[in-house]
Amino acid sequence: MPAPDEHKTVQARILAYAEAIGWTFVSREEAEQRRGFDPDAPPTDRAKNRSLFFDDLLDTKLREFNPRYAEAEGALLGQFRHLHTDIYGNREFVEHLRNRGKFFDHEEKRERDLILIDYADPARNVYEVTEEWAFHNGHYGTREDVVFLINGIPVLVIECKNANKDEAIALGVDQIRRYHRETPELFVSQQLFTATDAIGFSYGVSWNTVRRNIFNWKILEPQMPQMGADEDNPKNNLRKSATSAVKEIPGRLEQKVRTFCSIPNILSLLKDYIVFSEKDEELNKYILRQHQTGAVEATVGRALDPGRTRGLVWHTQGSGKTFTMIKAAERLFRAPGADKPTVLLMIDRNELEDQMLKNLAALGLGNLEHAGSIARLNQLLRDDYRGIIVTMIHKFRDMPADLNTRSNIYVLIDEAHRTTGGDLGNFLMAGLPNATFLGFTGTPVDKTVYGKGTFKTFGCEDDQGYLHKYSIADSIEDGTTLPLYYQLASNEMLVPHETLDKEFLSLAEAEGVADIEELNKILERAVNLKNFLKGKERIRQVAQFVAAHYRGNVEPLGYKAFLVGVDREACAHYKHALDQFLPPEYSEVVYTGSNNDSRLLKEFHLDPKRERQIRKNFGKLDQMPKILIVTEKLLTGFDAPVLYAMYLDKPMRDHTLLQAIARVNRPFENEAQEMVKPHGFVLDFVGIFDKLEKALAFDSDEINAIVKDLKLLKLLFKNKMESRAPDYLGLIERNFNDKDVDTLIEHFRDPERRKAFFKEYKEIEMLYEIISPDAFLRPFIADYGTLSAIYQIVRKAYTRTVMVDREFQAKTSHLVQQQVGSYGVGGLGEMLAIDGNTIELIKNKSGGDGTKVINLIKSIEKLAQENSDDPCLIAMAERARAVQESFEQRQTSTAEALAELLREVEGNEARKKEQAEKSFDGLTYFVYRSLLDAKIENAEVVSRKIRHAFSEFPNWKRSEKEFRDLRKKATFAIFAETDDLERVTALVDELFTLLEKADRI
Known part of the structure; x- marks a missing residue:
């Protein structure tokens, strides 16, 4: 076949x-x-x-x-x-x-x-x-x-x-x-x-x-029509197409080429959907994804639809909503059908304002204004300004009615669930009565008063309440965001349930809390709750727990953390307490200061430059701090993918809770250290997650997609250790002696079998790392240690085919060392010197032939690494690799592979003997033998000339000029003995190709 x-x-x-x-x-x-x-x-x-x-x-x-x-x-x-x-x-x-x-x-x-x-x-x-x-x-x-x-x-x-x-x-x-x-x-x-x-x-x-x-x-993929739907109603069909599912389906190359490479799509991507953005003084380039381009198209379409003036775009936190809004604003501004419009971009945070203006400026838009005050905003609208205006939501307060009655005014509102609070929505819609209002939200639209208001205001013209949706579940499936696991702290640290319920969760005025300021007002009245959370001894205990947990569970993975205190005073106390258990440089406090602050609070005031530096350093793996202590600032809008863990010691609910915990669900990878962040993690010291139904008034399906109890991980770990691990543990029959090592090498010769094991083990390893330390793991430690030792042996035996992944996590690595040591097996086997005694040593050595094959290959590779300027040894290592590949794919038997490798060793000994007789080094001999095989006359003289050329140009690997000059000399030295240019070029190519491979051994 x-x-x-x-x-x-x-x-x-x-x-x-x-x-x-x-x-x-x-x-x-x-x-x-x-x-x-x-x-x-x-x-x-x-x-x-x-x-x-x-x-x-x-x-x-x-x-x-x-x-x-x-x-x-x-x-x-x-x-x-x-x-x-x-x-x-x-x-x-x-x-x-x-x-x-x-x-x-x-x-x-x-x-x-x-x-x-x-x-x-x-x-x-x-x-x-x-x-x-x-x-x-x-x-x-x-x-x-x-x-x-x-x-x-x-x-x-x-x-x-x-x-x-x-x-x-x-x-x-x-x-x-x-x-x-x-x-x-x-x-x-x-x-x-x-x-x-x-x-x-x-x-x-x-x-x-x-x-x-x-x-x-x-x-x-168009969705199937619902039962009873009116197939002939064009309006119905339009709405069905707007909610079509975008699915990742394996295969279907033709459909993917036809859609991605279609001329309209490529032109659209080039013209509209590639963006550049500066962050931390570094230029970045992005492409808008399908859910983003879909939302932009839907937004522009709705804005230019004369029959409709409302729309709600619900894209989950971390899915690129800001770029979606920026591109929608730009497209609207440039759209001929908009007829020189006014586009208002309304945002809700100061730090977003600067970034939004920078990103818009990068698009090359000339008509761009910043309305930094209520008066400036009113003036721009009164003077009928045409272009894009960036402003804050609260700038609409007290706006006069009918300030501008044009219909080609398009208002794009970030975090739209907030705008219906108080009178802001009334001022906005009365001041611009004929405008189109398009709301964008990053949190699920909830069942509270605010949630209903959001749907009523923006979603009234769509059957399902939204113009375009990209849910939490969609985001996690795509890898745009990560799932989030939580764990409750020990009972003595949690707020008593009756206090939490009475003073926070069940308050009527907390229903539909929309922002952190309102949340803080509720907390100010929660006397017993705040007293409990700021108890001196409790803060010390929580700080000690956080320090130990971070050192044992987060730092070994390479990631960073937030500690969220109930207020600024709690943050200051946590900093003092945490410094007793961690080096002071590990943590920094970030909150907004005031002139009227106490001495304690002023101790941690930051000037803007210092705060910017802290935020920038926090986003880097190799920089301090590793933990940020916060209460309000950075809980919304701050994006640091290295943030993995959140130690939550502040009651939160609804949007504020979801936005806060979304800080830890950003994907992260680091190629150099082979790190891929698997999920986010929240350790709850309050008890909010114990009352999740009350804390989050959203659809349960949405919440289940992002927030998962650590108990689920324990169940998953237990199932894997009981159902999958025994197949691998059963390979160890002799208390992990050398025969077991041979068995492992033979069993995992098949690359597909290895790949399946590596995947299974890495999942088990990650679960162990997340759960640990926990008494739950005690019954599994011995088996997990054995499984880890199996992985180590197989990985060492077949290094070249190991999937790219980070090396053992700290706790697992320590466990493997203990486990393998207890069995008396110090690893796969010792390296052998490749010399005249090698063949005898191999024959006399205990262990199976499979182990001998692997050890001999590694010994040859090691010899080539140590003599990277000797093409003979590099070529020998290449041939040894070919033997390994054939051996692993079962094209060669174990005995045949071993015999082939021993012949390589014998040939190398003969080569060394002849080389010594002629007083050649490895390079000269390799050229000499190549010239003889190619039947080039005066091979010995030519090879010495080429060796001399290498001495003339010692920096040929780093200098392009030296490389060219060296290659030219080598070519002319051979060309002097033959007029067959093709043969000369082939010989020179072979030599330099082999020498370049030395760097990759």
Whole structure:
């Protein structure tokens, strides 16, 4: 039966599907000719310094779209070549792709917009797709699988992988990352990338290859019509389509190519849905995801619908709501149908205001105003300002009625559940009676008075109460946010239930509490509750508990934490207490100070610069502080993915509770340390989670999607240890002696079997880390230790195929060391010196042949690592790896693999003997033998010349010039003995390829 392969199963199919939707296929040969490749140049030089565009086509379309453009041919390409090969150059190129570049019209003596792509009439553009797009910058070479071009400009690259390859998508993304490092020139113009193996289809933008910003492309699946629905009612059909489900479905490569690579979608992404944003003085690039683009389209559609003036967008916390609002505002402002509108962006927090203004400015919008006061807002509206106005919700207080009666005023309101409180909604809607009001909320719309008001105000024109929805469950399924686990502290630390219920949870005025200020007012009257929470001895006990828990459970994972006190005074006391159990630099207090504060509170006042630095450092793994002590500030809007744990010692409810705990559900990954954050964690010292139904008045399905009791994890751990672990534990029959090690090596030769075990073990390991320390684990410790030791042995035996994951967590690592030590097995086996005695030692050594094979391979690799300038040993290690691969795939028996490796050792001994007789070092001998095998005359003289050339250029690995000079000398030394250029090039390529592999051993 035929097997799948990368080109047949994926690459060729993508090209065929792309042709079917309007892209013209250009063969590799034609593409290279149009890029100026020299077909007579050596293969290694052919891709060097060639054009990254189809120059002729780009110049033709440039002059067609810009009749007054009179610069010389190639002038624009010259500009592009001078752009920085980084995210800044890429941002500048995006401006050109959006037709915001400029050229000087000499006839009219003025600047004009430079049109590169016709978005208004897409049929005027030329859409092409090609394969094997090669480029060499003199240092590194790259060959991209599939590249899409518009008017001769590469805009999208697809990296294809074989459908039967393990971790195929991850490997594809890794290649995209390597292309960024080695040939960044490609990503000045290329804006989008995807990686696919015909099963998965992941996409992202260039210059942002972090895992949390790479997404799965999903297929839009219409929902089944409800029973009794009026199929013939167009209005009914419209509403059904608006709530279509977007699903991640494995496979369906054709549908995914046809939808993602469709010309309208690519044009839309290039024109509208790639954004740049500065955070902590660092430029970032993002692509809006499907739920975001869907919300933008729905928002613009509703705003331009003359028959409707309300809409509610409910996108869960952490799903990119701010960018969705910004893009909706920009689209509305630029929409011809809006007829020079006024767009109000209303936000509810000061820190968001600055960020919003920066992000809007980055879009290149000229008509942008900041209404920093009530008077300024009223003036702008009274003067009929046309453009985007950023303002705070409370600036609408006391607004005069009928201040502006235009209908093309669009009000986009962040955290819309707050705006119906008090009289703000009344002032807003009376002042702008004909405006369209579009509410955005990040928390589920609840059953309280405020929740009903939100639906009534914004959701009255949609059957289900919302224009567009992206729920908590959707977000977790996509990986946009993480699930959140909670655990209750010990009973003596929890607030007594009757006190919590009487003074906080059951208060009538707490019904529908909408913001943290109102919450604090309720807490001010909760006399017994606050006294209990701020008891001196209790604060000391909680601080001690937090310090121990952080040191034992959070710090070993590498993450950070919040400690939430009931008020500012509690935060100050917690800082003093925590400093008794942790180094002072571990924690910082962040709250808003006042001139009338007590001496205690003033002790922790921060100037703005210092606070900014603390917030910035907290977001970095390697910087202090590790714990922030807060009460109000940073509980909404603060985004630090390294935040994993929240120690909650403040009563909260409704939106404030959900927004606070959402701080810990942001995804995080760190490639260097192989960290992937699995979820968020809340340790509750109050007892709020014990009364979750009262604390959160939302639909239970929504809450269950994000908040899970730690008891569920214990049950999951118990089930895995009782149902899955015994299959692996049963492999150990002799108290973990060397025979058991042999059994493990033989059992896990099959890569699929290893992969399944590694996945199962890593899930069990993570559960153990989360739950620990806990008496619940006591009955499982011995078996878990054995399982961990099995993982360690198998991992050491088959290092090259271990899935990318972080090394053992601290507690597990310690347990494994104890467990393996107690069995008397110190690991897989000792390394052997590869010399004349090796064969005898191997034969006499106890243990199975499988263990001998693995140990011998590792010994050969170690020898090659220690002698990385000896091509003979590097080549030997490569052959040993091939033996290992054949052995693991059961193409070679254990005896055959061992015999092959022993022959390698014998051959190496013979090689060393001949090498010593000729007084050659490893490099000289390797060249000598290669020349003899290729029947090149005077091999000994030539090899000495090449060795001398290496001495002349000791920095050839770091210096491109030395590398070129060295390669030239080596080539000419061999070329002097033969006129067969192809054979000479092959010999030189083999030598340098092998030496480059030394760095990867």
